[in-house]
Amino acid sequence: MLQTSVATSAEPYIPGRARSEVIRKALAYAVVILVALIFFVPFVWTLITSFKTIPDSVNVSLIPHPWTTSAWRTIWTDYDFKRYIENSLFLAVVIVGCNLVLAGLGGYAFARLKFPGRELLFLLVLGTLMVPDQLRLIPVFVMLTNWHLIGNFSGYIFINLVTATNLFLMRQYFLTIPKDFEEAAKLDGAGYFKTFWRIMLPLALPAISTLVILQFQGTWNDFFWPLILFGQGSPSHYTVQLGLAELRFTYSTLWPQICAGSLIAILPVLAIFLAFQRYFVGGVVSAGVKG
Amino acid sequence: MATVSDAAPPPRSSMLGVRLREAGWGYAFVAVPIAVFGLFFIYPFGYAVYISFFHWGILGKQAGGSGTFNYSKVLHDPIFHTALKNVAEYTLGVVPLTMALGLSLALVINQKIRGRNFFRSAFYFPSIASSVAITTIALYIFNSDGLFNRIIGSQTPWFTTASKVTWAIVGLNTWTTSGTVMLYYLAGLQAISNDVYEAAALDNTSAWRTFWKITFPLLRPVHFFVLVVFGVGALKVFDQQFIVSGGAGGPNYSTYTPVLYIYRAAFSSFDFGLAAAAGVVYFVIIFAVTLVQNLTVGRREA
Numbered sequence: 001m002l003q004t005s006v007a008t009s010a011e012p013y014i015p016g017r018a019r020s021e022v023i024r025k026a027l028a029y030a031v032v033i034l035v036a037l038i039f040f041v042p043f044v045w046t047l048i049t050s051f052k053t054i055p056d057s058v059n060v061s062l063i064p065h066p067w068t069t070s071a072w073r074t075i076w077t078d079y080d081f082k083r084y085i086e087n088s089l090f091l092a093v094v095i096v097g098c099n100l101v102l103a104g105l106g107g108y109a110f111a112r113l114k115f116p117g118r119e120l121l122f123l124l125v126l127g128t129l130m131v132p133d134q135l136r137l138i139p140v141f142v143m144l145t146n147w148h149l150i151g152n153f154s155g156y157i158f159i160n161l162v163t164a165t166n167l168f169l170m171r172q173y174f175l176t177i178p179k180d181f182e183e184a185a186k187l188d189g190a191g192y193f194k195t196f197w198r199i200m201l202p203l204a205l206p207a208i209s210t211l212v213i214l215q216f217q218g219t220w221n222d223f224f225w226p227l228i229l230f231g232q233g234s235p236s237h238y239t240v241q242l243g244l245a246e247l248r249f250t251y252s253t254l255w256p257q258i259c260a261g262s263l264i265a266i267l268p269v270l271a272i273f274l275a276f277q278r279y280f281v282g283g284v285v286s287a288g289v290k291g
Numbered sequence: 292m293a294t295v296s297d298a299a300p301p302p303r304s305s306m307l308g309v310r311l312r313e314a315g316w317g318y319a320f321v322a323v324p325i326a327v328f329g330l331f332f333i334y335p336f337g338y339a340v341y342i343s344f345f346h347w348g349i350l351g352k353q354a355g356g357s358g359t360f361n362y363s364k365v366l367h368d369p370i371f372h373t374a375l376k377n378v379a380e381y382t383l384g385v386v387p388l389t390m391a392l393g394l395s396l397a398l399v400i401n402q403k404i405r406g407r408n409f410f411r412s413a414f415y416f417p418s419i420a421s422s423v424a425i426t427t428i429a430l431y432i433f434n435s436d437g438l439f440n441r442i443i444g445s446q447t448p449w450f451t452t453a454s455k456v457t458w459a460i461v462g463l464n465t466w467t468t469s470g471t472v473m474l475y476y477l478a479g480l481q482a483i484s485n486d487v488y489e490a491a492a493l494d495n496t497s498a499w500r501t502f503w504k505i506t507f508p509l510l511r512p513v514h515f516f517v518l519v520v521f522g523v524g525a526l527k528v529f530d531q532q533f534i535v536s537g538g539a540g541g542p543n544y545s546t547y548t549p550v551l552y553i554y555r556a557a558f559s560s561f562d563f564g565l566a567a568a569a570g571v572v573y574f575v576i577i578f579a580v581t582l583v584q585n586l587t588v589g590r591r592e593a
Contacts, residue, residue, distance in 0.1 A: 024498070028399045032410045035396065039413055039466070045438055046428050060441045106324040114310070115317035121325055128332035132527065134550045135574045138342055138557055138567040139335035142351070159331045162324045192316040221421045223530050232558060241423040248427050249537045255431055265424035273419060277412055280419060281474060 043266075050260040057255035071256035075247070079257060081264060083236070084243035091153065091239065092219040095160045099215050100208060102162035107170025108196050112182065122171075128164040133224060141228060151234035156225060166211050173207035174200060213279045217269050240265045339567045347564035361568035371569065374540075374547040375576075377457055381548070382525040384461040385468075390517055392465055393472025394510075398502075400473065401480045411477070415470035422467070426534040429463045450535045453545035460531050460546075468524075472517050479513035480506070515588050519581065526577055529554070549573045 049057050050071050052064040075081045109115075110122050140159060141150070149155030181203065185195045201208070223241045230237040238246065244261045251257065273280060343361050346353040365371050396414055400407050417425060432438045435448040449459040483506065491501045532546040533554075540547035540555060549569065556566035 020498075025402070025404065028402050028404050031395075031399050032404065032406075036410055036413050039417060041438075042428050042432055045432060049431070058436050060438060102323050102327075105320040109317045109320035113313050113317035113320065115314035118317065121321060124325065124333060125328060128328045131332045131336050132574060132577070134527065134529075134553050135339050135570040136332060136335035137553060138563050138570060139338035140331055141557070142338070142342065142347075142563065143330075143335070145349075146351075158327075161327045164328065164332075167324055192313070192320075196320075217419055221419075221423075223421075223423050223533075227533075228554075228558075241421055244421075244423050244427060245534055248430070248534065258427055259431065262421075262424040262427045265421040269419055269421065270416070273412075273416060281411070281415065 043263075046259045046262055050256055050263060052256050054254065054256060057259075068256075071254075071260045075257050075260050075264070079243075079247055079251075079261070080235075080238070081240070081243060081261060084238050084240045085264065087153075087237060088220055088239040088241075091156060092216050094153075094157055095219045096212055096215045098157070098161045099163060099166045100211060103166035103170045103211065104201055104204070104208070105196065106162065106167045107172075108174050108200055110167070110171045111174035112179075112200075113192065125164050125167055137228060144229065150229055150232065151237060153237065156229050159225065160219065163215075166215060169211055170204065170207055173204050177203050209276065210279050213272055213276050216272065220268055339570055342564055343568035343571050345564050347562075347567070349561045349563070361564045362572065364565055365569045365572055370540075370544055370547060371549070371552055373544045374549045374552045377545065378526055378528065378548045380457050381461055381528060382522060384458065385464050385525050386518065386522050388461065388465045389469045389472050389521060390514070392469040393517070394476045396469060396473040397476035397480055398506075401477060411473070414473055417467040418471040420467075422530040423534055425467055426463065426531045429459075430535065433459060451542060453541075453543040456535060456542075456545050460528075460535065463531060464525075464528070468521065472521065475513050475517055476510065479510045483509050518588060519584050522584065523577060523581060526580065549576075 048062060048064060051067055051069065052059075053066065053068055053070070056065060106125075110118065110125070144150050144155045144159075147155075149158065177200065181199050182195050185199045190198065221241065222239070223245070226237075226239045226242045227245075230239070230242060235246070240261075244258075244265050247254070247261050248258055344357045344359065345361075346355040400411050400414075404410075430450055433440070433449040435446050439449070440446055447455065449455050487505055487509070488501065491505055496504070527550055528548050529550040532540070532548050532551050536542075536546040538551075538555075538559075540551050550573075553566050553569045553573070556562050556569055
């Protein structure tokens with residue numbers, strides 16, 4: 001049956017197919033709009049609640065009554081979010097900077113410079129990806145305790161100075177840059193550091209952007225290590241994520257404040273995402289192709 | 292290339308000097324990263340195993356000698372068993388659901404619909420937003436008098452009922468991670484050649500059949516990648532259970548996961564030896580799961 005219909009003509013089937021195409025499109029729109037709504041409602045609801053009063057926060061109403069900014073003001077003043085934001089931003093900026101320089105230098109060396117043991121050392125870099133946080137948690141905590149680095153920022157910065165993922169990212173990008181650029185620099189008498197700093201690093205701008213954006217997001221969102229290193233009695237070092245958890249544990253019914261705090265914990269990453277979407281999406285997809 | 296340098300050999304001493312200089316700079320450039328990785332990843336691996344054989348408290352090694360007592364304590368601890376059961380239930384729930392939702396969204400987005408970039412971003416965003424904030428928002432919406440219960444007309448406290456909390460977290464994390472899975476499937480779908488579909492269209496194969504007979508099998512590399520990466524990720528779940536239970540693992544141990552068990556052994560019981568042993572045991576379990584995945588699904592893949 002099917003075979004004959006194909007053989008005789010494709011023409012008569014076009015209206016049918018067009019109709020099914022229309023139905024499929026309509027279904028597709030219905031699905032994406034429905035799912036998008038389910039994805040958006042929680043955020044919108046959180047935003048609305050953050051402008052409500054505490055008694056009003058348990059009402060199902062779209063318009064806050066009365067409308068108030070008190071939650072936003074009090075988490076800033078009474079619940080220390082100003083300090084949490086400063087701490088999170090400080091850590092994120094320092095760690096992004098360190099990763100950029102160290103992963104850049106290391107990635108360049110592994111991609112371009114020849115030295116005995118290079119392959120072995122690179123294997124060690126990849127090996128770090130095999131060591132999960134829950135295994136190194138105890139030894140790292142013990143080591144940092146012995147060095148008096150618990151409860152201050154330097155301990156957290158030390159263990160996050162550079163990640164294998166970032167170093168790998170930079171190395172892979174440097175491998176794609178033609179060698180002509182460096183050879184020209186060498187003919188001009190530039191040393192290795194100058195070649196790296198003046199020639200290679202500017203050429204690696206796409207990889208640098210990815211590193212900066214993803215590392216900022218990672219450090220800003222990090223909960224596990226700040227909890228381990230600052231959660232044992234160092235509230236002055238709390239990051240936004242830790243402060244938000246603390247707010248929720250201590251004042252479990254202050255929903256307007258909790259909602260405002262949640263939005264603060266999300267907003268910087270949302271802003272970066274809206275501005276640099278393609279780096280997020282591109283990073284994920286390239287990892288997928290590799291896999 | 293070798294022949295070129297053979298044809299015009301530079302003075303040997305300067306060649307050696309150049310090589311030495313290059314090696315020197317190479318070591319200098321990788322020194323700090325290698326030190327960081329050695330100190331905070333490779334060395335701790337061995338140190339964790341070492342600690343696991345001692346009574347080890349907040350002040351360091353304690354009297355009582357060494358032995359495998361921490362291991363027998365972990366392996367016989369009913370709370371650790373509960374934690375394993377919880378994480379198994381969670382993983383077996385969240386991974387298939389995330390894959391199904393991620394693939395469905397990818398199939399829909401992959402069609403020529405208007406605003407697909409917008410929808411793609413909207414579905415992806417929860418994946419990169421702070422897990423603490425997302426979990427907190429979920430606690431608000433699924434509270435006993437929260438929005439969700441008002442809509443469905445119930446009063447169930449989803450995140451504080453022992454029998455429901457694992458599935459509440461499954462639902463929550465399906466929502467947050469399916470966007471990432473969708474991106475992987477989109478990349479996979481775009482890698483499938485159009486010729487395959489044209490051949491199917493000529494045969495008048497239905498869309499449903501085309502999907503199951505052609506698209507789904509061709510996406511196999513993506514299935515495998517997602518299964519391994521997100522499966523291992525699910526086994527390490529921690530933030531959500533910590534936020535939901537205030538770090539306590541309740542009610543009735545229902546939010547205990549192995550990573551939370553390790554955390555609590557260390558920072559609630561201050562038994563670092565036990566925590567280290569649990570870390571080693573769980574590392575071995577995850578390693579074994581990955582190995583099995585590679586040997587079963589992965590072998591067919593190759």
